[in-house]
Amino acid sequence: MDWSSSLDMYDEYEKLIIRVNTPRVVIDNVVCENATLVKVDSANKHGILLEAVQVLTDLNLNINKAYVSSDGRWFMDVFYVTDENGQKLTDEGVIAYIEKTLETNPCILPSFGKSVGVEVAAHQHTAIELTGTDRPGLLSEIFAVLSDLKCNVVEAEVWTHNRRVACLVYVTDEETGAPIQDEQKICKIEELLRNVMRGNSNIRGAKAPVSMGFTHTERRLHQLMFADRDYEKLDGTGARVPPPLNDNAKLLVTVANCLERGYSVVNVQCKDRPKLLFDIVCTLTDMEYVVFHATIDSQGPQTCQEYFIRHADGCPVNSEAEKRRVIHCLEAAIRRRASEGVRLELCTNDRVGLLSDVTRIFRENGMSVTKAEVTTRGDKAVNVFYVTDAAGNPVDPRTVEAVRREIGLTILQVKDNCMHTKSPPREPAIPFSFGNIFKSKSERFLYSLGLIKSYS
Numbered sequence: 001m002d003w004s005s006s007l008d009m010y011d012e013y014e015k016l017i018i019r020v021n022t023p024r025v026v027i028d029n030v031v032c033e034n035a036t037l038v039k040v041d042s043a044n045k046h047g048i049l050l051e052a053v054q055v056l057t058d059l060n061l062n063i064n065k066a067y068v069s070s071d072g073r074w075f076m077d078v079f080y081v082t083d084e085n086g087q088k089l090t091d092e093g094v095i096a097y098i099e100k101t102l103e104t105n106p107c108i109l110p111s112f113g114k115s116v117g118v119e120v121a122a123h124q125h126t127a128i129e130l131t132g133t134d135r136p137g138l139l140s141e142i143f144a145v146l147s148d149l150k151c152n153v154v155e156a157e158v159w160t161h162n163r164r165v166a167c168l169v170y171v172t173d174e175e176t177g178a179p180i181q182d183e184q185k186i187c188k189i190e191e192l193l194r195n196v197m198r199g200n201s202n203i204r205g206a207k208a209p210v211s212m213g214f215t216h217t218e219r220r221l222h223q224l225m226f227a228d229r230d231y232e233k234l235d236g237t238g239a240r241v242p243p244p245l246n247d248n249a250k251l252l253v254t255v256a257n258c259l260e261r262g263y264s265v266v267n268v269q270c271k272d273r274p275k276l277l278f279d280i281v282c283t284l285t286d287m288e289y290v291v292f293h294a295t296i297d298s299q300g301p302q303t304c305q306e307y308f309i310r311h312a313d314g315c316p317v318n319s320e321a322e323k324r325r326v327i328h329c330l331e332a333a334i335r336r337r338a339s340e341g342v343r344l345e346l347c348t349n350d351r352v353g354l355l356s357d358v359t360r361i362f363r364e365n366g367m368s369v370t371k372a373e374v375t376t377r378g379d380k381a382v383n384v385f386y387v388t389d390a391a392g393n394p395v396d397p398r399t400v401e402a403v404r405r406e407i408g409l410t411i412l413q414v415k416d417n418c419m420h421t422k423s424p425p426r427e428p429a430i431p432f433s434f435g436n437i438f439k440s441k442s443e444r445f446l447y448s449l450g451l452i453k454s455y456s
Contacts, residue, residue, distance in 0.1 A: 035080040068294035130167040132197035140359035147356040150174035156374035161336035166224040231332035264317040272303040283333035350381040
């Protein structure tokens, strides 16, 4: 029997294990006074933790605590979740959706570099991915090109970090309202957008591929920025310079090895915010690390998270260089979702060229977009922009009002640009100590639920 046949048989055996051991999901509103407990037991496979976290965060649920154990072939996870208002889950439709989604064996997550995302493409739109060096007015140029090429932007999301930009845009053909099928037009879109992304810079790496359908947008944006190495800073000449370790006192990421157990322990302490757990787990998964145990404690404005990891090849983090890379990548994953600047919300009747006009007005008034979320609800365009001045400083309120008058005072509203906070307020989390490393809160809790036989 050749090697490829043996590998195929192993893959089929893994799939059989997963089919026989269907996931079991228990949702409990009794055990905890302040949160709903979501317990997931299933056969272990690469990416399963990310799948579970993604389902919960896509519903805009807050994960206040979590305990993970996945040694061997079995995955056991406990999440304490609340809704956006900090309350237990009471909507039966939401509860049923969580149970159905997590109990259905989803496809094994593809590894980075292959087809991306966990949502099956519906082929209703054409997806455009953009990465490159950020600069003032870039978004205006992108939407102007799409408008000139008769592309209707249905959805889009833009992230910027460390002078890099990643953008995922979903478009349809203006005339047909369907995905763009004309190969010549697709090539034209790619060529013009690649030129826009390159600009006058000599920095290489501008990309503008076009594909069909949907991916999971936030997961894909993480992957695009990770592939573009936004965790390394650029100096004035375009050369990449590793960022200083922990250059923000509010964010602390450490990596230490537990050699007797064969794990590396990643500890994250920072200000808590929605989707933080997803951002961290997504990055660890894309870096090909497997989380075997984890404890998440976000009981207050700060969060403490510990992860016991190994590389997919079974080895812990082996070198100081690899440790630094893990730290830098996690710091970037945490920071790249941050929303800098004034939050502007636009709601008006949708039309082709709307985004081109709005972002042109931003550019003409010296405003730079640091983050954008574009959606279409029926015939309405509902868009969110975070803006600064061209130098990255706060925008003069008089400039904002001038822009609002030009676009329409009732159309463009200024909203609080602070991140949403969880409620009700809770006591600060207790910092993690590496003493008795495996007699940690995660193992004690899993032991108390009967999920593991011993933590000695």
